[in-house]
Amino acid sequence: MPAADFDEPIDRLGTLCSKWDDMHKIFGVAPQDGIAMWVADMDFRPPAPVQQAVEAMARHGIYGYPGEHRPYLEAIRWWMQNRHGWTVEPEWILTAHGLVNGTALCVDTFTAPGDAVVLMTPVYHGFARVIRAAGRGITEFPLVVEDGEYRMDWEGWAGLMTGRERMLVLCSPHNPGGRVWSEAELRQVAEFCAAHDLILVSDEIHHDLVMPGAPPFETVSLPGGPPAIVNWRDWYAVAEPLCRLVEAEPAAAYIIACVSDPGLEAVRMTTARPVFGPFRSAVASAREQQDVGALGKAEGSLRAGLGQLFALAENYPDLKSDQSFRDLQAQLEGTENRITVARGRYIQLVQDYNTYIRSFPQVVTAKLFGYKTKPNFTVEDEARIAEPPTVDFGNRDPAPAN
Numbered sequence: 001m002p003a004a005d006f007d008e009p010i011d012r013l014g015t016l017c018s019k020w021d022d023m024h025k026i027f028g029v030a031p032q033d034g035i036a037m038w039v040a041d042m043d044f045r046p047p048a049p050v051q052q053a054v055e056a057m058a059r060h061g062i063y064g065y066p067g068e069h070r071p072y073l074e075a076i077r078w079w080m081q082n083r084h085g086w087t088v089e090p091e092w093i094l095t096a097h098g099l100v101n102g103t104a105l106c107v108d109t110f111t112a113p114g115d116a117v118v119l120m121t122p123v124y125h126g127f128a129r130v131i132r133a134a135g136r137g138i139t140e141f142p143l144v145v146e147d148g149e150y151r152m153d154w155e156g157w158a159g160l161m162t163g164r165e166r167m168l169v170l171c172s173p174h175n176p177g178g179r180v181w182s183e184a185e186l187r188q189v190a191e192f193c194a195a196h197d198l199i200l201v202s203d204e205i206h207h208d209l210v211m212p213g214a215p216p217f218e219t220v221s222l223p224g225g226p227p228a229i230v231n232w233r234d235w236y237a238v239a240e241p242l243c244r245l246v247e248a249e250p251a252a253a254y255i256i257a258c259v260s261d262p263g264l265e266a267v268r269m270t271t272a273r274p275v276f277g278p279f280r281s282a283v284a285s286a287r288e289q290q291d292v293g294a295l296g297k298a299e300g301s302l303r304a305g306l307g308q309l310f311a312l313a314e315n316y317p318d319l320k321s322d323q324s325f326r327d328l329q330a331q332l333e334g335t336e337n338r339i340t341v342a343r344g345r346y347i348q349l350v351q352d353y354n355t356y357i358r359s360f361p362q363v364v365t366a367k368l369f370g371y372k373t374k375p376n377f378t379v380e381d382e383a384r385i386a387e388p389p390t391v392d393f394g395n396r397d398p399a400p401a402n
Contacts, residue, residue, distance in 0.1 A: 010043055017041070040205075083208065099205050103169065104130040106201045111136055111166045118168040118198065120152070124175045127203075131169075139165050143174075150179045154188060167199045168192070173206050180210050243270040350376045 012020050013031055019041040024030050027038070045051070057063075073090045080086045096102035107117065107130060116137035119127055131138055141157045143150040170189055173180045181189075193200045247270060354373040357366040365371070 004044065004047070006044055008045070010045070012043065099203060100126040100130055103127060103201065103203065104134065106199075107131055107134050107136060107167065110199045114164065115166040116162060116164040118165050120171070120174070122176060123169075123171050124203070127169050127171075137164060150174060150177050152181075152185055152188065154192070161196065165196065165198060167201060170200060170202045172202055172204050173210065175203075175206065178206075178209075247271065347376055350374050 014021065019036045019039050020031050023034065023036050023038070027034075070090075073093055076093055077088050077090065080088045094102075096105060103126070111117065111134075113135035114137070116139045117127075117131045118139045118141055119131075120143055121140045122143070128138055139160060139162060141160060142153070144153045144156070145151070168189070172186070190200065192198070354376075356362055357371050357373065
């Protein structure tokens with residue numbers, strides 16, 4: 001297979017190429033007098049396998065409606081998993097005719113005429129074009145320039161919301177400027193969208209064009225999944241090899257499906273990277289299965305675990321004064337408030353629905369078509385969870401002698 005030649009000059013004039021053939025009409029610059037750099041259309045030949053696949057289709061000569069192309073979907077899944085540590089399910093993938101078309105589909109689907117969409121400006125002009133064409137407004141969040149690069153300005157943006165906003169379009173990495181947002185900045189975007197009930201549409205078309213050294217986010221686990229760690233002997237069977245695995249993986253953060261505190265603490269002592277335990281995974285699993293009872297139980301365990309975390313922090317002044325820990329506290333408080341609001345809305349909607357189908361004449365239709373009342377959200381033993389845990393740093397059972 002021949003290697004790519006990025007120095008080969010390719011004349012594209014007269015080939016119905018918008019980039020070159022339309023430049024004079026749009027900008028008044030003849031192709032002979034300018035360099036076409038106004039649209040992301042590369043003047044390089046495609047990879048040889050792509051060219052060969054197109055030529056094979058042309059030789060076949062029949063261009064009918066395409067069906068499911070499983071190898072194409074698997075290629076996307078393989079790339080996202082191996083390059084970015086993200087497991088993508090096939091049903092999540094929707095192929096659109098380019099970025100602008102995909103953005104327009106999102107705007108048409110998730111917003112209504114008269115709504116507004118947030119854009120961090122300056123940004124790729126195609127977003128504003130499709131938003132205005134759909135009859136939606138634009139709320140601009142002007143980026144600020146600090147030390148020669150664009151920065152988000154949440155303090156300056158605080159008063160720009162009008163109440164009509166339903167969506168935020170993020171460009172990551174940012175276009176123009178090539179700014180690669182940090183993990184902390186991306187979390188701020190997600191938290192802002194959650195707090196204002198905005199749908200986040202992320203344009204990541206250039207996500208592979210980043211400088212070397214950008215930390216990946218990966219999930220690591222032992223083959224077959226780690227069993228419970230309930231005593232010191234289990235350390236040698238599970239926690240120790242898990243720690244070796246963590247030390248060897250250059251991930252930015254870890255989700256470890258251990259079911260006991262000793263295993264998690266062992267891994268946290270091994271790495272300075274964030275380590276997430278089983279409760280967070282249990283909440284995600286319950287949400288995916290739409291199991292309201294399991295969700296309540298998982299959230300109760302999560303809240304209990306967070307309560308223990310902050311109770312332990314009271315005994316470590318250095319930890320309490322750490323800026324990262326204070327930021328974590330603020331984020332968790334905001335998250336808890338949003339969860340409380342969302343839970344209240346859910347409970348009220350379920351109550352309204354159950355009352356409605358039990359009322360006449362709806363009760364007749366409900367029985368006829370098999371509609372039933374829905375279980376409401378509850379947290380097991382909420383009174384106990386709300387109490388601060390008792391922390392005892394007294395005598396511990398010593399480790400058994402070898």
